[in-house]
Amino acid sequence: MSESTHDPLASFPGFPRGWFVIQFSDELAPGEVKPLRYFGKDFVLFRTESGEPAILDAFCPHLGAHLGYGGKVKGDEIECPFHAWRFDGRGKCTAVPYATKVPPKAKIGAHHVVEKNGMIYLWHDRDGYGPDWEVPDLPEYDLAHYLEWNHSIIEIATHPREIVENLVDTGHFMPVHGTRAEKFRNEFRGHVGVQYNEGVAYPLGGGEDHYALTATYYGPAYMVVHMKGVLESIIINSHTPIEEGRLHLRFAVSLKHDGNIDRTSQFVAQYIDNLRRGYLQDVAIWENKVFRERPILCDGDGDIGALRRWYRQFYEPREPFERQAAE
Ligand code: FES
Ligand SMILES: [Fe+2]
Incomplete structure (x- = not known):
């Protein structure tokens, strides 16, 4: 009998859809930038100075530098290490220091990220759609009654x-x-x-x-x-x-x-x-x-x-x- 793609016991190709832990909160300080590789792709993770985590595709739409190596957080944005273009947490290019106009197509793929329960979670869906469920709160995990992770x-x-x-x-x-x-x-x-x-x-x-x-x-x-x-x-x-x-x-x-x-x-x-x-x-x-x-x-x-x-x-x-x- 040949195995159809709907055979529940058949192999599972590719990567599943869902929320994935990519970091514990205490591993990412405000202003910190990290390269990540997950789901066969490269990303840059950063925490803005006001404390929000953001995750973008790694490679700059300009000339392709990896933002995770040498990129710098400036306020709520990340600056590319190569020519200092800036991107916000949604991947929109907000400034090019040596141009009068930001090219309208200048943006990077941004991903759904959520921080709660002392962890940072990334939503992955290979079809590119948003979350259809949320990471539940862990109400027990309050530091008055539980030790930190x-x-x-x-x-x-x-x-x-x-x-x-x-x-x-x-x-x-x-x-x-x-x-x-x-x-x-x-x-x-x-x-x-x-x-x-x-x-x-x-x-x-x-x-x-x-x-x-x-x-x-x-x-x-x-x-x-x-x-x-x-x-x-x-x-x-x-x-x-x-x-x-x-x-x-x-x-x-x-x-x-x-x-x-x-x-x-x-x-x-x-x-x-x-x-x-x-x-x-x-x-x-x-x-x-x-x-x-x-x-x-x-x-x-x-x-x-x-x-x-x-x-x-x-x-x-x-x-x-x-x-x-x-x-
Ligand atoms: S490669 Fe990023 S600004 Fe040029
Ligand atoms: Fe076990």
Whole structure:
């Protein structure tokens, strides 16, 4: 049987549509400029002096300099390092220092960016349409009750679907993480995919820790986990494709505190380290595996078919009426 493009188990070409974390807020100071490469394209990210993040295509429409290398923030605009043309956060050329008129066609592609929850998110849609959903607020993440993000990033060689399939994969908990899921269920609603998971972890030092977590994907790449174990935490597990087959993984933890937790204590460091180690156990598998279009499954496996059908939506072109609504 030949595989049609609508086969839910077939490969996922290109990059999915959605919001992607491209930076934690504390990685981009006012006036800072950074080159970025995501989705097989080059961008420049900058924060205006008044504090707004903006992301533009990297290359100047004049003679093609990369704004991310040597570009300078001037007020709310970025100045090209080559001939000092200026662009605002929407990509419009606002000034050419040695010309009397700004060429009307002088502009750069600008992208939807949003900053909230201590993160900067970029909307990606290969068809060029705007967001059809918003990044939800994380009301729990207020620094009176939660520690600021402890975040890390690694680059790995894998396809994003490998990471996302973890959401339904019940069979890997014991072999990979040494945890036993006693209650496990998934739910898929529109662009949201959820895992409810309660069970027991067997830490290296011995004993048993009971945990309950809700892991929620908002779109194809941004997952928020609310975890109750020995401590309560929010965990971010987010990936952003760099090229086909290579991506950035971001992992962040914020611990709930009662106002007098010692954030520099050994215990806090170890707790976060344990969570990160659990996550790196998955990474070791992802980096080296192949993707089975048609895996042989058994009755104890999670619903990989449902996950793949849900995930496919982010690769499908939107219906025309949805496109208009997004413009
Ligand atoms: S290349 Fe950017 S101003 Fe000339
Ligand atoms: Fe896992």
